[in-house]
Amino acid sequence: MGTVLNIFYPLLTTRNADEPNIFKPNSDTSRDDWVIPVFRNLADLDVAKGYGTQVYVINESLINERYKDNSLLNYGVIYVVDSNGIVISHPDVSQIGHYAQIHKSGTIVDDKFYVTKPCNNAQWLTVAEISQENIFTLLNEVVIRHSLIVLVVILLACSFVILLSNKITKPLNELMVSINKASQKDFSQLIQPQGPKDVVLLIHDYNTLLGNIDYLVNKELEQRTQRQKAELDALVAQINPHFLYNTLESIVWQARTVGADKISNMAYCLGKLFNIAVSNGRTLIEIEKELEHVRKYVELQNIRYNNKIELKVSLDDESLLQELTLKLILQPFVENAILHAGKKENLIIFIHVEMIQNSIYYFIEDNGSGIEDNVLNRINQQISNSKIFYDDKTSSDNQQKGKGIGIVNVSQRIKLYYGEKYGIRIDRNTDNNGTCVTICIKAQPNDDNIQE
Numbered sequence: 001m002g003t004v005l006n007i008f009y010p011l012l013t014t015r016n017a018d019e020p021n022i023f024k025p026n027s028d029t030s031r032d033d034w035v036i037p038v039f040r041n042l043a044d045l046d047v048a049k050g051y052g053t054q055v056y057v058i059n060e061s062l063i064n065e066r067y068k069d070n071s072l073l074n075y076g077v078i079y080v081v082d083s084n085g086i087v088i089s090h091p092d093v094s095q096i097g098h099y100a101q102i103h104k105s106g107t108i109v110d111d112k113f114y115v116t117k118p119c120n121n122a123q124w125l126t127v128a129e130i131s132q133e134n135i136f137t138l139l140n141e142v143v144i145r146h147s148l149i150v151l152v153v154i155l156l157a158c159s160f161v162i163l164l165s166n167k168i169t170k171p172l173n174e175l176m177v178s179i180n181k182a183s184q185k186d187f188s189q190l191i192q193p194q195g196p197k198d199v200v201l202l203i204h205d206y207n208t209l210l211g212n213i214d215y216l217v218n219k220e221l222e223q224r225t226q227r228q229k230a231e232l233d234a235l236v237a238q239i240n241p242h243f244l245y246n247t248l249e250s251i252v253w254q255a256r257t258v259g260a261d262k263i264s265n266m267a268y269c270l271g272k273l274f275n276i277a278v279s280n281g282r283t284l285i286e287i288e289k290e291l292e293h294v295r296k297y298v299e300l301q302n303i304r305y306n307n308k309i310e311l312k313v314s315l316d317d318e319s320l321l322q323e324l325t326l327k328l329i330l331q332p333f334v335e336n337a338i339l340h341a342g343k344k345e346n347l348i349i350f351i352h353v354e355m356i357q358n359s360i361y362y363f364i365e366d367n368g369s370g371i372e373d374n375v376l377n378r379i380n381q382q383i384s385n386s387k388i389f390y391d392d393k394t395s396s397d398n399q400q401k402g403k404g405i406g407i408v409n410v411s412q413r414i415k416l417y418y419g420e421k422y423g424i425r426i427d428r429n430t431d432n433n434g435t436c437v438t439i440c441i442k443a444q445p446n447d448d449n450i451q452e
Helices: 060-067 132-183 197-237 241-257 260-281 287-304 318-322 331-339 373-384 392-400 407-418
Strands: 007-010 035-044 049-059 076-082 087-089 112-119 124-131 284-286 309-315 324-326 347-356 359-366 423-428 435-442
Touching: 035 060, 049 060, 060 087, 112 132, 124 132, 132 197, 241 260, 241 287, 260 287, 284 287, 287 309, 287 318, 287 324, 287 331, 287 347, 309 318, 318 347, 324 407, 331 347, 331 359, 331 407, 331 435, 373 407, 373 423, 407 423, 407 435
Parallel strands: 309 347
Antiparallel strands: 007 035, 035 049, 076 087, 076 124, 112 124, 284 324, 347 359, 359 435, 423 435
C-alpha cells in the first residue's frame, strides 16, 4: 500500500449556504451542542487512488475556550469563520452558522476596526472586531497605564538619585561649613564621617588635619600668651629710669633750696607709687588705689613742673572705688598728657569713672596741645589691631625715650586680661583741642577670666 494523504477540512466549508446543516442542534442556547466536522480523505499517492474519507467531530466549546478569556472581548468581539465566511465559533451562540462578511486585516468599516489571522492551515480565519471608540478607550488606558508606570519609575529613579546625592553632598556641605569656620579661626567644627568610602576617608583626614591645626594654634597661643604676660608683668614691675632720675634730681634740688617737708612729701609719694605698682604681685587692684597712684604721680610731676598740672577726678558712683581694675592703666595717659603739653602754663587733666552696662569706663581728657591727625590715626590703628604682640625693641625704645610702659602696651594688657571687645580709643577733644581717651574694661571680672 502506498502513502496515505490525510486532508482535514470542516464540514461547513463543503456545504452551500442554502443546504441544511445536519449538525446544527435543535436549540441555540447550548454551546456544548455545537460540533464542527472535519474530513480526512485517505489516498495512495503512488497510484493516485482514494480509499475513503474519515470524519472527525470537534466540539465548538473547545475552540471557544481558546479565546473566551482574551482581554479584547472587553472592548469588542472575537470569532472564527471558515473560508466561505460562515461563522463556526462565536461568543454569541446565536451567530454560529451564519454568514459574516470578511474584511481585510487593519481596515475600518462602519466605525469598526478589523484584525484577522489565519488558522487551521489557513482554512479558518480568526476575526477580531473592535469599535473605534473602544480602540481609543483601550489606547487611552494603555497610555495612562504606561504613563503611570513611567511616572512611578521616574519618581523612584529621582528618589534614588536624591537619596544617593544627599548621601554624597550632605557630608561635603558639612565639610564646606567646617572649612568656612576654619577660615575664621574656628577649628572646633569636626565632621561625622559618612557617605561613600572616598568621602569618609576625606572627612577622616580633614578631621585629623583640623585637630592638628587646633592643637598647634592653641599651643602657640598659650606659649605666646604666657610669654607676653611674663613680659608685660615684668614691664609693670619696672620703673622708668628717666622718671626715677628726674624725681631724684627734684629731691636733691628741694633738699638744697627748700627744706625737709617737701623732701619728705616727695619721698612719701614715690613710696606710694612703688607700693601700688608692686601691689604684692597682684594684677588687679581697687579703682581707689589706681586713682591714688595717678594722684601721687601728678604730685611728683607738679614738683618738677612748678604746680602747673591740675588733676580733677570724678566718679558716677562712689561705690566704683571698690571695683577691681587692671593696675597701671591710667598713668601712661596722664604721663603722655604732661609730656606733650608743650609750654602750656596751666595743664588740666580730667578723669571720670562710670559704669555702663556691666563695663567700667575711664574718660581721660586734657586741655593740652593735642595730637596730630596722622599720629592719632596711627596710634588708634595700633591699639585696635589685636594681632600686634609685645615687641622687645619697641619696648626698649620706649623705655629709653622715657615713655614708660606705653599706650600700646596698656591696650595689649587690657585685651589679654579682659578680651578683644575691651580696649582703648583716643580722640581729639573738640572743645579745647586737647586729647580725649576712653578706656573700657569688664566690671568685676571673674577669676576664670583673669590670667594671673
